[in-house]
Amino acid sequence: MCDTLVALxxxxxxxxxxxxxxxxxxxxxxxxxxxxxxxxxxxxxKVKCTYISIPQVEETNAVLLLKPFWMFGxxxxxxxxxxxxxxxxxxxxxxxxxxxxxxxxxxxxxxERTKSAQDALQVIVRLLEKFGQGGDxxxxxxxxxxxxxxxxxxxxxxxxxxxxxxxxxAEKVKDxxxxxxxxxxxxxxxLIHPNLISHAVKEGYCKSKSEFNFAESYIPxxxxxxxxxxxxxxxxxxxxxxxxxxxxxxxQLMMSALRNHNISPSxxxxxxxxxxxxxxxxxxxxxxxxxxxxxGSHVAHLKKELQVHWVTGTSAPCTGIFKPIFFxxxxxPQICKKATEKYDPDALWWHHEKLHRLVLKDYQKRLNAYRAxxxxxxxxxxxxxxEFLSAQLDGKxxxxxxxxxxxxxxxxxxQWIKQVQGLSIANTPSRFYxxxxxxxxxxxxxxxxxxx
Numbered sequence: 488m489c490d491t492l493v494a495l496x497x498x499x500x501x502x503x504x505x506x507x508x509x510x511x512x513x514x515x516x517x518x519x520x521x522x523x524x525x526x527x528x529x530x531x532x533k534v535k536c537t538y539i540s541i542p543q544v545e546e547t548n549a550v551l552l553l554k555p556f557w558m559f560g561x562x563x564x565x566x567x568x569x570x571x572x573x574x575x576x577x578x579x580x581x582x583x584x585x586x587x588x589x590x591x592x593x594x595x596x597x598x599e600r601t602k603s604a605q606d607a608l609q610v611i612v613r614l615l616e617k618f619g620q621g622g623d624x625x626x627x628x629x630x631x632x633x634x635x636x637x638x639x640x641x642x643x644x645x646x647x648x649x650x651x652x653x654x655x656x657a658e659k660v661k662d663x664x665x666x667x668x669x670x671x672x673x674x675x676x677x678l679i680h681p682n683l684i685s686h687a688v689k690e691g692y693c694k695s696k697s698e699f700n701f702a703e704s705y706i707p708x709x710x711x712x713x714x715x716x717x718x719x720x721x722x723x724x725x726x727x728x729x730x731x732x733x734x735x736x737x738x739q740l741m742m743s744a745l746r747n748h749n750i751s752p753s754x755x756x757x758x759x760x761x762x763x764x765x766x767x768x769x770x771x772x773x774x775x776x777x778x779x780x781x782x783g784s785h786v787a788h789l790k791k792e793l794q795v796h797w798v799t800g801t802s803a804p805c806t807g808i809f810k811p812i813f814f815x816x817x818x819x820p821q822i823c824k825k826a827t828e829k830y831d832p833d834a835l836w837w838h839h840e841k842l843h844r845l846v847l848k849d850y851q852k853r854l855n856a857y858r859a860x861x862x863x864x865x866x867x868x869x870x871x872x873x874e875f876l877s878a879q880l881d882g883k884x885x886x887x888x889x890x891x892x893x894x895x896x897x898x899x900x901x902q903w904i905k906q907v908q909g910l911s912i913a914n915t916p917s918r919f920y921x922x923x924x925x926x927x928x929x930x931x932x933x934x935x936x937x938x939x
Contacts, residue, residue, distance in 0.1 A: 508573035517826035518783035560591025579651035584621025590635030669718035801839035815882025
């Protein structure tokens with residue numbers, strides 16, 4: 488389960504376009520930051536996607552991919568031209584193909600091949616119609632099949648693209664927009680598959696063209712994943728956060744939306760992840776009822792003079808740190824080791840995951856032990872962004888500053904791990920909750936005693 492949101496220049500404080508997404512996957516499904524430079528390719532070359540191979544193009548853009556370790560595609564990402572995309576799992580009345588391009592593959596291919604949001608939309612649509620979307624999207628939980636919706640943004644505009652197998656519909660964003668794990672486009676749209684409405688009428692999804700509503704026609708009413716996903720609740724939560732600050736939206740506000748647990752102020756003091764639900768944008772694993780956690784987060788600050796991609800590269804944004812990445816002519820250095828499904832202290836994702844899982848043992852006390860330091864560190868990164876705009880730094884220096892931010896984050900995380908380990912437990916989660924995490928730790932070969 489995931490959440491993606493966007494605010495256009497008419498809604499932001501500095502007239503930028505702001506994009507944000509949480510990627511929700513199963514707990515040990517490590518999430519990596521991957522930069523791939525611009526590349527030229529041989530004629531007749533094929534690109535191997537997660538499950539199928541398709542023809543490659545002559546040249547691909549430089550891309551930043553935020554992705555599960557095991558697949559070709561990405562959960563969210565951007566390219567050197569500012570095109571930024573995030574996707575959502577959605578369910579429809581149309582069949583699910585056993586083989587094809589994952590929604591994550593479609594995103595990566597679009598980022599590699601286009602220079603604008605509308606071009607990216609058209610590439611996804613063409614690939615969808617030619618190769619189809621399909622394949623098992625699950626890592627631990629196999630037989631996870633779904634269709635996809637997308638927010639596609641660039642420096643000027645954004646689109647919502649929603650699909651049902653090979654069929655699709657698109658809406659141009661006017662100000663703010665949020666999507667989650669449900670279809671949202673109704674009767675207002677700007678682009679549409681030529682046979683989408685006639686197919687809905689033929690299949691009995693709606694009675695006539697005049698009564699067509701995409702979401703109402705194509706949402707499966709009794710699909711168990713559709714029911715438990717609570718996508719409408721999360722859309723309502725993130726939309727309200729943006730609506731309240733319309734005209735004053737900042738990257739920091741987008742981060743706070745991704746960290747939001749969709750609880751009342753009165754619940755804040757005693758709230759802990761074991762009380763989480765599928766209604767929470769910042770999602771926390773509990774059990775089969777809440778099988779996912781937010782394994783990576785991304786906020787894109789898109790301005791003509793400077794594009795900053797704020798990424799955690801780690802799970803649970805409420806416990807982590809957003810760090811800046813820039814697109815420069817010098818490329819972007821590989822600053823952290825890639826993670827897999829096994830614990831590796833040298834991999835950024837697992838390095839923070841140790842802190843995250845220690846915090847779960849007594850969330851409020853342990854998070855509050857370092858939260859102020861975390862916030863101060865993030866604030867210092869934003870102060871540097873203001874310097875960038877006035878100093879017009881070259882690409883080499885920008886990369887150095889990004890690398891420094893990651894190094895500071897890693898060093899602080901080391902300190903916080905030691906700090907929280909030394910704290911006594913004030914509020915212990917249930918024995919069954921800790922036992923489930925103990926099992927996950929054992930599978931990942933992560934040595935943490937989750938017992939109280």
